[in-house]
Amino acid sequence: MPPRVCFVVNPIAGRGRAARIWRRLAPLVSDLAAGQGASYTVKFTEAPRHAEELAREAACEGYDRVADAWVTPPRTSISAMESAPQ
Numbered sequence: 001m002p003p004r005v006c007f008v009v010n011p012i013a014g015r016g017r018a019a020r021i022w023r024r025l026a027p028l029v030s031d032l033a034a035g036q037g038a039s040y041t042v043k044f045t046e047a048p049r050h051a052e053e054l055a056r057e058a059a060c061e062g063y064d065r066v067a068d069a070w071v072t073p074p075r076t077s078i079s080a081m082e083s084a085p086q
Contacts, residue, residue: 004064
């Protein structure tokens, strides 16, 4: 089964710089995922601590990896993955 990856992006991090960078990276991520037979989803945060909720949801939805991009604190996704039910 191909890997499933969820990116959690904080679009306002760095005064909007994260969103600008993500727009440039998105086509590269798409090409890389297609080349590897992987699928991915991008979830954008909408409020403080929302990244943790999104990462926990992704873990519960069966994603193989959750990558946080420009999230503060930086271990939010990791802690959410660790606390998700198996």
